Amino acid sequence: MALTVIQHPLAAHVLTHLRDKTTKPALFRTLCHQITLLLALEATRDLATEEKEIATPLESVLGRVLARPLVIVPILRAGLGMVEPFLGLFPDVSVGYVGLERDHATAIAHSYYCKLPPLAGRRVLVIDPMLATGGSAVQTLDVVKAAGGADVVLVCIVSAPEGVALLTQRHPEVPIFTAALDRELNAEKYILPGLGDFGDRLYGT
Ligand code: PRP
Ligand code: URA
Numbered sequence: 381m382a383l384t385v386i387q388h389p390l391a392a393h394v395l396t397h398l399r400d401k402t403t404k405p406a407l408f409r410t411l412c413h414q415i416t417l418l419l420a421l422e423a424t425r426d427l428a429t430e431e432k433e434i435a436t437p438l439e440s441v442l443g444r445v446l447a448r449p450l451v452i453v454p455i456l457r458a459g460l461g462m463v464e465p466f467l468g469l470f471p472d473v474s475v476g477y478v479g480l481e482r483d484h485a486t487a488i489a490h491s492y493y494c495k496l497p498p499l500a501g502r503r504v505l506v507i508d509p510m511l512a513t514g515g516s517a518v519q520t521l522d523v524v525k526a527a528g529g530a531d532v533v534l535v536c537i538v539s540a541p542e543g544v545a546l547l548t549q550r551h552p553e554v555p556i557f558t559a560a561l562d563r564e565l566n567a568e569k570y571i572l573p574g575l576g577d578f579g580d581r582l583y584g585t
Contacts, residue, residue, distance in 0.1 A: 382555040383544055386422045391415055391559050398537070399575045405584040409461060412509065412582060415537055415559055416465040423505060423535050423557040424450075424470075449473075451497055451529075455480055455508035455520050458579035462507040462535070474502075478523060480516045487569035489516040491523075499529040506532060509578040511539040511558065512571050514546030521551045537578070538562055540571045 394415045397403055403411070429444040452466045453459075456479040466473055479493030506520050517534055524532055532554050534547065539558040542565050547556060562571045575581065 384557045385561050386418055386559055388418055391418050395559050408581050412461040413465050416462040419535050419557050420466050420469055423533055449502050451499055451502045451504045453478055453506045455516055458582055459508045461582045478520045487513055489519055496527045499527050504529040504532045505535055507535045509537040511536040511543035512565055513569050514543030518546060518550045521554060538571055538574060540565050
């Protein structure tokens, strides 16, 4: 399994302010947007392109365009905060949704929604800001693969070693792109140092 922790001064800057407990939801959403742009660029670095001849105002030139359509699959609810920057970069992207919520006592995620576009032959990016136990990501990858997704990557803002280990065991061929690999989970399965509950901070709940 390939784990890429993005290295960019802006990513470090944004992450620090995301972690800051005094950061309010309006700024938190902006920071989420910014760091997702950086992750999106890194996670799509190897996308296939093909030749396309176009005419500039002066002459013809052989350019390159994206060869295959993209699909993003945000894991609700917190993954919704990462959709807009992907749409800005890739306006033709299709969006599937997987709704999962962790039980507060057990930290096991249960599914409450799933709607996926056709996945075969497309690069599928599963997006979720937090990779903690890895349970939500594993369930989503199970569903995405069962629906025909074969070229799949996972994009997370903050990851825990426990989640990375579970992904390595259950979906070893899925590359992970993240902005931070944190220390560990606490007894309640929250990431340390982490940033708290991403969905709550995104939506002020
Ligand atoms: C958070 C987060 C991930 C999940 C990660 O969602 O957005 O989906 O926890 O934890 P895991 O790796 O241990 O599964 P949560 O279940 O809190 O739901 P929400 O997005 O609706 O807030
Ligand atoms: N989900 C979150 O939002 N934060 C954590 O630290 C773990 C799971």
